[in-house]
Amino acid sequence: MADAPKYTNRLAGEKSPYLLQHVSFLDANYITQIAHNPVDWYPWGKEAFDKAVSENKLIFLSVGYSTCHWCHVMEHESFENEQVAEIMNKHYVNIKVDREENPGVDKLYMTYVQLTSGRGGWPMSVFLTPDKYPIFGATYFPPEDKMGRPGFKTLLKRIAQMWAASPDTMRENATDTIEQLRSYTEESGTGSAKLDFEKISSSVYEHYESSFDSKEGGFGGAPKFPTPVQFGFLLDYHNYIKDVKTEESKKALSMVKFTLDKIARGGIHDHVGNGFHRYSTDNKWHVPHFEKMLYDQAQLLSTYANIYKITKDKYYEGIIRDIVQYVERDLQHHEGGFYSAEDADSFPHAKASKKLEGAFCVWEKSELNTILGDEDTRIFGHHFDVDEDGNVDPAQDPHGELVGKNVLMEVESVSDTAKALNVSEEEVTHAIERSKEKLWKYRIEKRPKPHKDDKVLTSWNGLMISGLAHAAQALQDPSIHKLAEKAALFIKANMYNEESSTLIRSYREGASNIEGFLDDYSFLIQGLLDLYESEPNDKWISWAAELQKKQDDVFYDKKNHGYYGVPETDDSILIRMKDESDGAEPSGNAVSVKNLLRLGQLLEEESLISRATESVISFHTILTKYPFAMPALVSSYMMHDRGLKQFVISGSRNDSLVQQFQKTINETFVPNKVLVYAEKDGYLASVNQTVESLTKGEQKPLVHICENFTCGLPMDNLEELQDALG
Structure with missing residues (x-):
């Protein structure tokens, strides 16, 4: 038996799967089993900060997450490279952060990167002074110089040389940048003037109407993301104005319905394995980025449940049950919580040495013939646009990983397929169902599964509790409600300190030592309120009230109102920022406003409703300038303006x-x-x-x-x- 591995960096004791992917081993017996990562990584914390200050070294901060495709690419190209690691270890204190585990760090430096470079994303690469002030940042860097742009090795050397030559100038510039960022943050989170409800909500609607893709659905061009916060605004808007602006109301609903249909039939939907991939690389929702995130499943579940409530279209019931099946089967911890994600990359077969994106999900025509037989392949292949040479446009396959492969996509209805092939609709339906079962069986028996990020995040589980509660309400299905209830009980048992009313951010083989952030509290409170409405039990309201009190104590800005994303006690963060704009998830402030309104009614506490009012008004400046960037906050404002019906x-x-x-x-x-x-x-x-x-x-x-x-x-x-x- 081989000796235990010897670690060369300090990530081995971490719980984050992303950080553990960057653990280094000295023992050669282990190098063949686990990627060798010779960079001397530190987790975010005092040890790294003290080293940077005492040795007067710059910090290289790398932020990503375990199912991030380009994070894997940069790791393989640069962080596993001995020459690159030598430069990093000599000149920098290197810190790895899981953006899902520590969103406060990610938010601050991502805002910096977006404001200074005009774009953001992961992996995020930021160079900091020893005092954590940013001096330069971007996303992915290739290892070598390319097309006149410096590669990562060149950049590492240049910045180290600049620091050695003029550290005082770089410190001064970094300090100025942070002060500008502080001013930007304070300006965007203040305001007191009265807000014009009709003008703000109408301008958001007009923005989405003007950017709507009437041919393929969605808003804007590729890459196309499912956008539940936008769908949520449009469905709310549809409901609130249906008696006064009938045509606008119908158009808002039709844009959501059309897009949801396109997404459900597209390749972004895993027709064999259920659930939805992260986004589409093309306009037609065909070729996805194949990772699957819990927060997407959760929010799409809520969206499809709400469109089902409005339309009562049985097609949406199938999509709802599809998502529930996926998360229950593939993302559920045995005690009830839900894991975070599944990777885009996997080995195409058991003996493969290189992972490929989408390998678990795509098919060759010859494979289908072998697995399904000729007749079912004829029907299934026609319905899902399968081609002998593959159906992936080379423009959507920059690394040549999908040559000859097919990404399944429903290009016509069951009725159209039946007519085209001169068979009955019943035959088509049975052939599709039969084929899906056989292909799923083949996938799990013959293909290595993608990596699963098996940490449980409080915030994303809060979103999933809401999604399941909405689905249970829409379908009147107690078994779906039970899944939501089990997730809430898991968090209370494993990720909550009852004495201090404190949430823990994440759990993996035990709870982490990172306390919850704003989104952990706001998303979970929302989930508990939705869970109560699914099947009333006062214990969920009682817990939600406790959590709201704690959230107010820790995160509320008593001077300018609204909520900070991180607690005041976290002195590792240079600026406490407030989330108001939505990303892949709704902002914590938007969700908090709705929570306060709902709890204010439930508890008959007018102070909570006043706090909601103050929070909305505090974002007056940004609400009037860029309301389309925060549809969830505008939805909360519409609820506030219209008042609640109890x-x-x-x-x-x-x-x-x-x-x-x-x-x-x-x-x-x-x-x-x-x-x-x-x-x-x-x-x-x-x-x-x-x-x-x-x-x-x-x-x-x-x-x-x-x-x-x-x-x-x-x-x-x-x-x-x-x-x-x-």
């Missing part, structure tokens, strides 16, 4: 009419809805006078609709409730 159900939970009330409310898309069950001696009855009053006396099945802490007359029949819901 549906309070009273009566025995076992009563069939009470159950029908709950079902009817949950099956209807009402973006400003708050559902409450008046339970005698429950938590809400102890804090909400309206709820408490409805638990006295005879418990008749009733629904009250309350707005602005005032309730209308009770409804005692389903027809009246349905009329009120519109």
Whole structure:
């Protein structure tokens, strides 16, 4: 038996799969098994900072995540290269950060990179002074000079020479840059003037309408990302204006529906293995970047659940169940939480020595013939656009990894396929179902699976709890609700300190030592509120209230309002920044505003609603200048402007009419809805006078609709409730 490996850097004790991918080994027995990474990496922390200061060395900060394709490329090309590592180790203190584990570091330096270079992404490469002030940053660097641009080795040497020659000048420039960034941050997060609801929401709608791709769906050109925050705004907007701007309302809904149909039928959807890939490299949603992220599954699940509530189209039920099947089968921890992601790259077969992007998912025509037989291949291949020579445009395959391969994409309906092949629709449907089962069996038995990032993040699990709760409401499926409930219980048992009401950011073989950030609190609170509405249980509201109090204590800006992304106690961050713009996920401030509005109604605490108002107004400047960059915050503002509708159900939970009330409310898309069950001696009855009053006396099945802490007359029949819901 070989001796235990000897580590040459300090990442071996970390929990992040991304950091562990960069562990170095001295023992030759292990080099063939694990990528040799000779860079002397440090995790983000005091040891690295102290070394940089004491030796007066620049810091090279590399930020990425474990399923990032270009992070793998730069690691292989540069960080596994002995010559590159020698330069890095000689002149720099090298720090690795998992952007998913430490979003505060990522946010600060990504903002710097975007403002100074005009673009961002991962891997993010930033050069810092010993005091962590940035002097230069970008994303991926090739190892060698290319097309007149310096490669990574050249850059490392030049910046080290500049530091040796004029450190004071570089410090001064870096300090000026940070002060400008501080001013930019403070300016974008202030404001007090009254906001024009109609003007702001209309301008966001007009922006999406003007950039809508009416041929292929989506907004703008390639690469195309699924954009749940944009879909969410448009669906909310559709609902709020449907009685006053009918045509705009219809167009908002149609843009979402058309795009969701294109995404579901495109190659970005894994038709064999379920779930959705990260984004499409082309306009047609055909050739994806093949990684799968939990946050995409979660938000698309919410989106498809909401479009199903609006349209009642059975097609969307299939997509909802597809996503649920994927996350339950492939991303669920055995105790209930959900893992973060699956990689884009994998080995094409067991004896392969090099991973290829999409290898787990793509097919050659000859493979299909062998696995499915000629007739099913004829039907399946026609329906999914399979070609003998492959169906991937070379422009979407820069590394030649998909030559001769097919990315499955539904190019026509089952009816059209049946007509084209002169067979029945039933035959086509059965052939497709049969083929998918055989191909999935082949994939899991014959092909090595992609790497799985098996850390559990509180924030992304909060999004998934919401997605599952919305799906359970839309389909009235208790088994989906149970998945959401198990995830919430996992976080409470493993990633929550009840004594201090503190969340932990991540879990992998035990909880990490990183406390939660704003998005951990806001996304989880949102998930708990959605979970309560799926199947009312006061314990979720009680926990959400505790978390909101903690969030307010740790992250709220008492001077200018709104929420910082990191706690004040984190002195490793030069600037505490506020998230207001949306990225792949909604901003923590946008979600927080909705949470405050909902909790304010549930707990009858006007102070929470005032805090929501103050938070929205604090972003006045950026809301009036660039509202289309923050659709989630505009959606929150629309909810605030319109006010919440609180549906309070009273009566025995076992009563069939009470159950029908709950079902009817949950099956209807009402973006400003708050559902409450008046339970005698429950938590809400102890804090909400309206709820408490409805638990006295005879418990008749009733629904009250309350707005602005005032309730209308009770409804005692389903027809009246349905009329009120519109």
